[in-house]
Structure formats: C-alpha cells, structure tokens
Amino acid sequence: MVQNTVKSAIRVLIVDDHPVVVSGCRSLFAADASVKVDEAGDAKSGQVAFATGKPDVTIIDINLPDVSGFELMRRIRKEDPDAKIIMFSMNNDPAFVVRSVEMGAQGFVAKSDDPRMLVNAVRKVAAGDKFISPQLAEAVTFSGASIKANPATQMTARELEILRLLGRGDKIAEVADALDISYKTVANTTSLLKQKLGAKNHSDLIRIAVEMRLS
DSSP states (O other): OOOOOOOOOEEEEEEOSOHHHHHHHHHHHHTOTTEEEEEESSHHHHHHHHHHHOOSEEEEESOOSSSOHHHHHHHHHHHOTTOOEEEEESOOOHHHHHHHHHTTOSEEEETTSOTHHHHHHHHHHHTTOOEEOHHHHHHHHTOHHHHHHSGGGGSOHHHHHHHHHHHTTOOHHHHHHHHTOOHHHHHHHHHHHHHHHTOSSHHHHHHHHHHTTOO
C-alpha cells in the first residue's frame, strides 16, 4: 500500500511596520501553497503572534515603532531558545549583520537584496541552516577592522536598545516604560554608555546614537 506523505506548510511570521514591505513579502510567497504567512506591525503584537502562532520562521525588521527588532528577538529567544529568526533591514552595515548573528539570528537579508533572497533564506532557515545574502556575507568578510571599530560591537543587546530609544528622542522614563525596567536601571545604563562611548553629556550620547543609525 502506497502512503501519501504530505509535507506540512512552513509557517512564517513577518514583523514589519511598513505595509508595502509586508504586502511585497506576502506576494513573494502567494503562489506557494507550502508557505503560510502571518504578520504583525510592531514588536508587542509580534511577540503575541509568535506566542500564539508558533511560526517555523520569524522575519523581523530591525527598525520597529515600539522597540527594535533586536529587542524583539531577545524576547522571543527568551521564550523559545530554538526560535528560527531572520533579520530583515534597510541597514546593511556589516556590524549589524554580525550583531544579529551573535544575538541568535539564523539569517540576515537586506531590504535592498533581490527579493528572491528572502525566499531562499526562509527555506534554508526552516530546514535548520543559516543564511546571509552573498553580498552581505562578502561585506562582513572584508570588513573585519571596521566591524571591530563599530561601537555596536562593544554593547550588550540591552545597552543597544536603550541607546536606540534615547537616540530617537525618548526620555529615560519612556525608555524604562518601553522595556519594562526601572528608571534607575536606564539611568545607570545611560551613564555607563557615556563612559563606554566617550560621550561628554546626554546630548552627545544622543548624537552618537543618531550617527550609528540605530533608529
């Protein structure tokens, strides 16, 4: 007797606040019945969608309106250390590619890459492999010194997130609220960041955050 083996669909969650990007991603997979797509527009709803939908692969934009994709990845991986995550960003700085992988991402695709790269990334990561688009992988290979010199490599995920929120204009109390941590923790981290990055004052720290293109 011949048994039919039906392959289950790959469930993909896209967390991105740009409707054009989300509809573009949906259309990429529309003709493929083996991929089911869900979506969320910010980190908070993305975390809920991950918890309820248990996707096979989660695609996360680094620049989200509430907290960053890095912070969302940290929260998801705390909930599920085996979560398969692809970072998807306009920022193709090799240092951010390296940081994403260090924080646990299995893939990184730039929004400027050929859209088919994202399809390849989803299939590779769903199968348990890692995927960085060839152009970015080459940039990482030849940018060793500049990656080490990038301030992002000196910071923890939490420090990066606090700096990013300060850089977009959030007050210390607003940062504490967004990250669900105490005012004192944010204030202490801000002081440490000033020392680590050689910032003369709070305004100088914000300037550094803006120059790093964290937001």
